[in-house]
Amino acid sequence: MTLDTIDRADAGSRDDDAAFDAARIADPRFVRENRRPAHSDHRWFRSAEEAADGRSGYEQSLSGRWKIHYAKNPAAAPAGFFDPGYDCESWDDIPVPAHIQLHGYDRPQYVNVQYPWDGVEEISPGQVPERYNPVASYVKSFVLDRPLETGETVSVSFLGAESAIAVWLNGRYLGYATDSFTPSEFDVTDALVEGENKLAAQVFKFSSGSWLEDQDFFRFSGLFRDVVLSRRPVVHVEDIRVDVDLAPGNQVADVTLRVALRGDGRVRARIDGVGELEHRGDGGFGIRLQNPLLWSPEHPALYDVEIEVRDGDGALVEVIMQRVGVRRFAIEDGLLSLNGRRVVFLGVNRHEFGLAGRVQTAAEIESDILLLKAAGVNAVRTSHYPNSTAFYHLADRHGLMVIDEMNLESHGVWDRIRKLGAPIDEAVPGDRPEWLPALLDRAASMYERDKNHPSIVMWSCGNESYGGTNLRDVAAYFRDVDTRPVHYEGVHWDPRHEETTDVVSQMYTPAAEVEEFLREHREKPFILCEYAHAMGNSFGAVDEYIELAYREPLFQGGFIWDFADQAIALTDRYGEEYFGYGGDFGDAPNDGEFCGNGIFFTDHTPTPKLQEVAYVYQGLRIRIDDDAMTVHNRLMATSSAAYRCVVTLAREGEVLRQAEVETDIAAGETGTVALPLAVPAAPGEYTIDVSFRLRSATAWAPEGHEVAREQRVVRVGSPPAVVAAPAPELVRGAHNIGVRGAGFSVLFSTLYGGLASYRFGMTSDGGRELLTSMPRPHFWHAPTANERGWEAPFEDGQWLLASRYGRVRDPLTTTRVETDETSVTVTLSYELPTRPATTCDVAYRVDGAGRVEVTQTLQLVDGLPSLPEFGMLLTTLPEFRRLRWYGDGPEECYVDRRGGARLGVYDRDVATELTPYLRPQEAGSRTGVRWAEVTDGRGAGLRVESPEGMEFSALPWTPDEVENALHHTELPPIHRTVLRPALMRRGVGGDDSWGARTLAQYHLPTSGDLEFRFAFRGV
Structure with missing residues (x-):
């Protein structure tokens, strides 16, 4: 075509x-x-000085x-x-x-x-x-x-x-x-x-x-x-086409420029630092490069080609600076390869979107690219339209592989066929001849503008528009004019013209199903053009995909959906600023907060999900053993020697030693390196952290930026035994049971059934009250976007009832009290309004130092739905807003999103712990927490402990309050600090956000007895 x-x-x-x-x-x-024909996006200048300055005398901005x-x-x-x-x-x-x-x-x-x-x-x-x-x-x-x-x-x-x-x-x-x-x-x-x-x-x-x-x-x-007025001198280069032929072995490259010249003049071209290109007639110029510098995401080498245009009298009329990247991207031996090396796309889909909508400056676009580079992203799909031309120049310069996608999506029509059973001939563009001119025009406009960018490795025919002869013809056009592979995912749904795409492309297929598919289908490379739908609190179990990509050669990675939340800054009736989503503008129809899918927020600050993105996308995979570490270098063109390797030994958050070790593991290879330090024999919990860091600053990160990391936790000996304090005093009342000792008192109500008071401290009034309500067993959290997507609240709603309305039947007679030499234990049995009904026992063991050890036992019965979480909810004073914990961090993490977290001691302000996803939802939790403290400005407060590790969150609001708010400005004023220690919360999931459930291994058990132990005490 x-x-x-x-x-x-x-x-x-x-x-x-x-x-x-x-x-x-x-x-x-x-x-x-009357629109002018599309052409390359080169700029022309009146002189070399103008070209160096970047301001062309032939351009006049009308913006x-x-x-x-x-x-x-x-x-x-x-x-x-x-x-x-x-x-x-x-x-x-x-x-x-x-x-x-x-x-x-x-x-x-x-x-x-x-x-x-x-x-x-x-x-x-x-x-x-x-x-x-x-x-x-x-x-x-x-x-x-x-x-x-x-x-x-x-x-x-x-x-x-x-x-x-x-x-x-x-x-x-x-x-x-x-x-x-x-x-x-x-x-x-x-x-x-x-x-x-x-x-x-x-x-x-x-x-x-x-x-x-x-x-x-x-x-x-x-x-x-922008709107730009452009002059063309009497002799002018209308179009440039750059072709690079990199021979196998990568030792020789032929660079060819084809110049479409208007007017009577001549052209000269030279590569800076290399030499003149030979004029080969018909507007063609060429040069052979020996041992060329290769362009790749890791080393985006570019050659500067200076093109001079002179008129018939020899006067200089145009200077053009064209950057050329020498690289070969192709399907070789059945695999997508760059410069002969198999590619794994560690990609992200990126809408052009910021605080001004799709209006972005070059500086803002560059900032986006640098953020992605710093997170280990090596590829971007321009979903689902050609981006501003500045994006491609910056992708060339900084190193991103790009799938350039033409402006096409007709999902609303496709849904009629896929979901409502409409006939195939209703598809748009489908097989309808009236749509072919527009498609071919869009394809040509994108190709002609973008064809010279080495960052572009594939052309995409569009997105979610079913299939048909029109898309087949668009793919044929791309192949007629270029050698890069062609991508189109819609063939998965309409396989009548499989030749439309050179790769098998799917969306949101679970990793296990990708592996199953590839057991039988080995014809083409396989990519996920969209996966890991990062809506709200999401991005769980993405490591399953990445590990598969390095285990199965035909699976060559994918592109996260997506880069940043789309939302618009608004101010509510009370003057509070927030980000609005669908429905906040009187817009109907709308799709609510489904625009909040980013690994970055709307203002392009990172979400906690980025911690996991950087971990699963890191180019060096590390395993730490007793005395050595094994490193698998997954990079395409960089030895591990390019980075400093720093090994840190710490004990319960305190750094003991740090040492550097030299490594030199070639790209694609695996090597073992001795650890430069050893774990002491003294009892305790130790961490060994291995960190690969930039030796010097790059455009996308400062010196010392971490590009890969891993941690191993080693426990030596047993935890020190707790020194028993004198047994506390038991006070039996008609309606209350008191337990008290030096500096504390605990009161259990046998009238209302629960822990009514916990006072701590040596004050004249018997200590400071640390609880603002009765602790209660808790099985619920504010549903995440993904949980709403698979209708978890409908299935699990009885656990909300159990959390709110579980009761201790006749607590005056059923509350059990036991004593031993060091403690008093008070046990309550909660009836839960589930179907079938079940119970949860809570035993509070109070020792003589005021430490309360809690044991929760939930009897699971066949037929009960999946538990969102299993733990306890305690509320304490709002001034206890300084959170300090020893556990996984620094960002929030969940059982299926904790690979990027590291065990350590961290500090946060409770007021900032509810992650500002577009719509409030479960957020702010941490896994592997051994202890956590919430204290006031003087260091007084409450400590929660679980030596084996628990999940823990401290928020200013209850799950009910979070769930009821549609925006963060709707959350009520802060009246308490809400603590939720838990055995486990269900993983956040994220294969998709409209039906994909959390993987089974990240659910709480559904049978047998669940037991959770933790303790709390005043500090």
């Missing part, structure tokens, strides 16, 4: 002088009108303040506003780039699969809503920054206009374009006038192309990328 074929297939082209007809936006074949008129549909848009005599001065001002919905017009709307008009207007594919289709009419006045020179032409490029744009200059219609995410460029030369020029544009929120733009994102519109 050639570009000529695409142009012939485009029924939208008309004569340049034709007037624009807004009714045609509802024609799927009306793709573009900034524009005039805007908003209309709710095309019928209400102002007629003739583009005429020079039409006065637009009274219109509002708006910045460009920007989404109009974030500047007071229309409203943001978040939908995932649903089309935004679904159920609001009944339209068929290709048609557009009539009543609600916001139109933004823009006007910008400008004066050329210098007079036109002889032979110069000028064009205007709208780098992002969502979803369709019509353009006029000085009343003259220039053209029309669709495809929100690639440039729409129009020639303006003949419409320019001396002095002030009036540029006008009309941007339609919905066009026929919107049926192809049903991505999982906020629905915006407007000019959301």
Whole structure:
């Protein structure tokens, strides 16, 4: 499929002088009108000095303040506003780039699969809503920054206009374009006038192309990328194509440049530090490189090619700086390979999204890339549209493999086929010929702009749009023009044209099912273009996927969904700021907080999930034995010698020794290195930490940044025996049982059934009360997004009832009291309102020092649902807000997300412990906690202990309060500190967020007796 074929297939082209007809936006074949052909994204300068400075005298930015008129549909848009005599001065001002919905017009709307008009207007594919289709009419006045020179032409490029744009200059219609995410460029030369020029544009929120733009994102519109005026001198390079042929063995590379030159002139090209490229005629230049520097994510080497363009008189008219990466990405021996080495994609899907929506500066994009590099990510899929061109230049420079995805998703139509049983011929684009021009246009616009970026290793035909002949033809186009593999996941659902994709691609398939699939299907490499749906408190058991990728050659990794939460900053009626999600803008239909899937928050600060991402994605896998460590180097091009290896010995959080050891384990190899220190013989719990760190700063991290880590915990001897204090005094009352000793008193109520008071301290009034309510057995937490996805609250809701309403029947007669030489034990038996009914016994053993050892025993009965957690809820004073613990950290962790955590002693403020996921949910817990303290500013408070390790959280709110809040600003004022020691909480899961359950090994048992022991005491 050639570009000529695409142009012939485009029924939208008309004569340049034709007037624009807004009714045609509802024609799927009306793709573009008078738009300039797509070309490489190179920039041209007037001199080498300009090129070095990065400011081109051939470019004039038209970004900034524009005039805007908003209309709710095309019928209400102002007629003739583009005429020079039409006065637009009274219109509002708006910045460009920007989404109009974030500047007071229309409203943001978040939908995932649903089309935004679904159920609001009944339209068929290709048609557009009539009543609600916001139109933004823009006007910008400008004066050329210098007079036109002889032979110069000028064009205007709208780098992002969502979803369709019509353009006029000085009343003259220039053209029309669709495809929100690639440039729409129009020639303006003949419409320019001396002095002030009036540029006008009309941007339609919905066009026929919107049926192809049903991505999982906020629905915006407007000019959301820069607008640039570009001059072309009389002799000009219109397009550059870079081809690199790296021979097997990687010792020789042929670099070829093909230059499309307009005008009578000549071109010279040279590689900085290497030499001149040989002119081979027909715009071709070439050079052979011996022992070239290779581009890879670990070492993104780039060659600078300087291209000089001179006119017929020999005068310099253009200088172009083109960066070239020498690398070979291909399917070799049945595997995806980079420079001959098997690839494992440690990837992330990335929407362009930040605090200004999809409007991002180059600096913000670079910041995103550096964050990903620092976390060990080596690949990005541009989900699900071409990104701003700055992204690709930065991916080249910093080293990310990119799957470049064209702007296509029609999930809302596909669902009708997949879930509602509609016939295949309803698919969009499917086999319908009216959609082929738009698809091929989008494919060509992406390819021509991005083709020279070494970071791009695969082309993607789009996302979640089923299958059909149209997508087959798009894949054929990519293969006609390029050698990179082609990706498309939809073949998994519509296998009629398996040739559409060069890889098997699936989404959210559990790791065990991937392994099972590959036992029988060995035809193509397998990737997960989306996996580990990181919605809310999620990202559990992802190590299952990574270990499979290094065990099964055909499984070559995947791309986490996704990079950052999509949300919009709002202020509530009380002046409190929060991030809004679907439904917070009066938008209907909407998909709620399903936009909160990031390993980073909306402001691109890391979520606790990033701790696990960095661990499972690290390039060095370490096993620590008694006297040595074994390192598997999973990197593609870097020896372990590139990093400092620091080994640290600590005892219960206190560092005892630290030493460095030299390693030199080649990429792809495994080696064993002796440990430079040994565990002492003295009793105690020790940790050995191995940390590989950068020897020097890089663009993405400072010197000393940790790139890989592992920890081993070693226990020597037995814990020291507790020195028994004198037995406490037992006081039997009519309705209470008292236990007291030096500096403490405990009161159990036999009237209400529970621990009514725990006072601690040598004060005149008998000590400070440390409990603000009766502790109670607890089996529930605020459901996570994933638990709501598989309807866990419906299945498990009786454990909520058990937590709230479990009772001690007739506590006056059933409360048991036992004494021994050192303690008093009070046992309560709770009836739980479960079906079938069961009981939970709680024994409080109080010793003479005021330490209360709690033993909970839950009788599990066949037929009970899975437990969200098993532990106890205690509430204490709100001033006890300093949390210090010895356990896993520093970030929150759960039984299926603790690989990246390390045993140590950590400090936090309780007020910050509820992780600010878009919607409040279970968060802030830690695994492996031996002890935890919550204290006030003077160090007084409560200590909870479990020598064998427990799960523990300290929050300012109860699970009920967390569950009831839709946003963090809705949480009540802080009145208590809530402690929840637990034997275990169910893992967070995360294979997907709409039905995938936590893996079985991370559930609490469902039969037999569960026993949990911990202790608490005042400090």
